[in-house]
């Protein structure tokens with residue numbers, strides 16, 4: 441049965457619609473703090489019904505009564521990828537949960553290691569409502585304006601889990617969602633631009649890579665009817681030059697939305713340019729070399745999800761993003777904390793001498809120059825292999841079929857080599873190779889450098 445006909449579920453949704461979307465606007469900082477503490481107590485009580493958390497907390501000598509709010513979270517041990525894996529599947533959900541109602545979500549596995557958790561039906565609705573919260577800040581109305589969402593609908597992902605298998609499947613294609621176009625980022629950019637051109641959206645949300653390709657096609661004369669007012673990027677770090685290119689090509693305002701499979705949307709840039717944390721649905725901490733660090737210092741994200749009855753996410757140490765928090769408030773009227781910067785995925789990083797760590801955001805910066813400077817989308821796939829601290833191999837799959845594209849392989853090689861050399865120094869040996877094929881199921885970045893003995897000094 442379509443759960444939208446179930447009155448209990450519907451009333452939950454309506455309550456969420458009226459209370460969740462505007463919470464950061466409605467509550468002041470003090471009220472938000474009270475709300476957050478209440479949510480923490482709820483999820484901790486719930487976590488004690490989940491074998492993984494129950495065992496971990498018992499071992500650490502923690503009772504639910506000791507955790508009264510955000511200020512007590514530090515008493516709890518961190519939860520690693522390994523913890524989730526070893527208790528999967530039955531140990532990561534509540535003994536009270538109805539397993540058939542949960543939706544299995546698998547993280548994207550950019551390093552080749554996938555991780556599955558369970559999400560509950562209300563998470564799905566909240567995921568969509570938080571999207572509404574974001575676009576509402578830009579004056580976009582999801583019932584009046586047209587929205588194109590280019591998500592990752594590969595079979596195992598959050599997008600697919602929610603839109604295709606989850607409850608939204610009952611609504612997609614329905615008149616309820618007639619203003620929303622769902623497209624798959626794994627499709628060919630030329631096919632995607634045709635669909636977007638027909639739909640003529642006011643808003644486009646997608647991954648930086650796909651949006652960059654669309655901008656290049658638009659510049660070459662495709663998609664003449666695509667004139668959105670706003671474009672939001674999700675999924676990976678957007679470098680400032682690529683942002684400028686997309687912004688200028690579409691004459692649209694571009695902003696970033698930050699999220700992860702396990703938590704949904706965690707933060708977004710408001711119209712004042714500040715990165716707001718969705719403090720009513722997540723709590724963020726930053727860890728560097730074993731310590732929790734304060735504002736302005738970069739480190740690994742430790743996240744706690746303040747809602748949901750699937751797998752609890754509490755002091756979760758498996759997202760592997762490098763971020764920094766920002767002190768202060770924004771004057772746009774939204775309560776909650778701020779993020780200073782999202783640096784990118786740590787498990788997609790390369791390590792160099794003197795404690796230098798090169799993150800995914802730097803790769804994006806280098807590779808996007810191929811798009812907006814050389815104006816070519818010939819690169820179809822990349823694979824980076826670090827053989828040692830001093831030797832890097834970059835493999836590229838290049839599509840040479842477009843006869844109108846006069847950019848040569850050596851032009852592409854030299855812009856990439858120059859980009860890497862500028863970041864890591866001229867003493868590092870960089871070999872770029874053209875290959876026929878790359879196994880997309882394997883990790884995109886492989887490094888022979890030992891991470892365990894490495895001390896992080898600087899992110900480049």
Ligand SMILES: [Zn+2]
Pocket residue numbers: 710711712713714716770771772773774
């Ligand atoms: Zn703001």
